[in-house]
Amino acid sequence: MKKIWTLCAALLSVATMASAQSKISCCTRPAANATETFAMLATNEDFSGGHDSPLPYAYEGQGEMIEFKTTDGQTGKGFEIKSNVRSDKYLFIIHEWWGLNDYIKKEAATYANELKGVNIIALDLYDGQVATTPDEAGKLMQAVKTERAEAIIKGALLHAGPGAKVASIGWCFGGGWSLQTALLAGPKAVGSVVYYGMPEKDVAKLKTLNTDVLGIFATQDKWINPEVVAQFQKDMVAAKEKVTIVSYDADxxxxxxxxxxxxxxxSAKAHELALAYLRKNFKLKS
Structure with a gap:
């Protein structure tokens, strides 16, 4: 974790991992998009070694696990906390590489308490699997297939309903998928918060965004580094889409x-920033 990677070294590492993916991942085809490229970082010892196993924690509070139909003919899972009042506003929360664990459920409850009038759904892109060690998390993150993850998100959008207004938020693995959620949501999208996740690099796709984006990054991040962030900002300008980038002197x-x-x-500053952004985009009273 103390090594300083240059951009060239980082690109070389990704290229090396891409060529070896058929040997180290259950996904047999080369990475074709930002989320798959990021997933390959799980094979890097510095990356996995920088994530301590979560401390044991059991969530006991409001909310319940739900199932919904996905667009690939299967079912998806999520943890839902409904608004106390009838509402077409939804916040989709995308978990980190650990999966939909009790920490994410706690995060969902935090946002439910802070965003009155918004339904909260923490999506499960691991189909019920949860990791407790970095090794397990790395394997699960690599195993995620783009088509399946997109089918889960599309299913959740259908579950929310045709008139839903959807914002998304995620961290790390979930940060990249938060942006993908906004792309998939189309006209339903009203916000997207990306915490140090791999940005979409296809300008043509970014042009289809129906919302602005809040990107929260770390200047010491060796993977989603300042160069990656700067390129994302340039790509959003090229796509004529609005993005707010905030980078903290952190890892x-x-x-x-x-x-x-x-x-x-x-963490506290970033949360307040994200909360203000979501309240503004959902047009909630402070």
């Missing part, structure tokens, strides 16, 4: 209390 996963690089100060 990757700084908002995760179980991570050795956790920053209580920057």
């Amino acid at each position: 990757h996963a700084f908002a995760n209390p179980s991570n050795p690089k956790y920053s209580k100060e920057y």
Whole structure:
């Protein structure tokens, strides 16, 4: 974790991992998009070694697990906390590489309490699997197939209903998928918060966004590094889409209390920033 990677070294690492993916991942085809490229980082020891196993935690509070039909003919899972009042506003929460664990359920409850009048659904892109060690998490993240993850998100959008207004938020693995959720949501999208996730690099896709984006990054991040962030900003300008980039002097996963690089100060600041953004985009009263 103390090595300083240059951009060239990072690109070389990704290229090397891509060529070896058929040997180290259940996904047999080369990475074709941002989320798959990011998933390959799980094979890097510095990346996996920088994520301590989460401390044991059991969530006991509001909300329930739900199932919904997905667009590939299967079913998807999520943890839902419904608004106390009838509402067509939804916040989709996308988990980190650990999966939909009790920490994410706690995060869902936090946002449910802070965003009155918004339904919260923490999506499960791992189909019920949860990791407790970095090795397990890496395998699960690599195993995610784009088509299946998209089918889950599309199913959740159908579950929300035709008149739903959907914002998304996610961290790390979930950060990249938060942006993908906004792309898949089309006219339903009203917001997207990306915490140190791999940005979409296809400008043509970015042009289809129906919402602005809040990107929260870390200047010490060796993977979603300042160069990657700067390119994302350029791509959003090229796509004529609005993005707000905020970078803290912290490391990757700084908002995760179980991570050795956790920053209580920057995590709190980032949360308040995300909360203000979501309230504004959902047009909620403070």
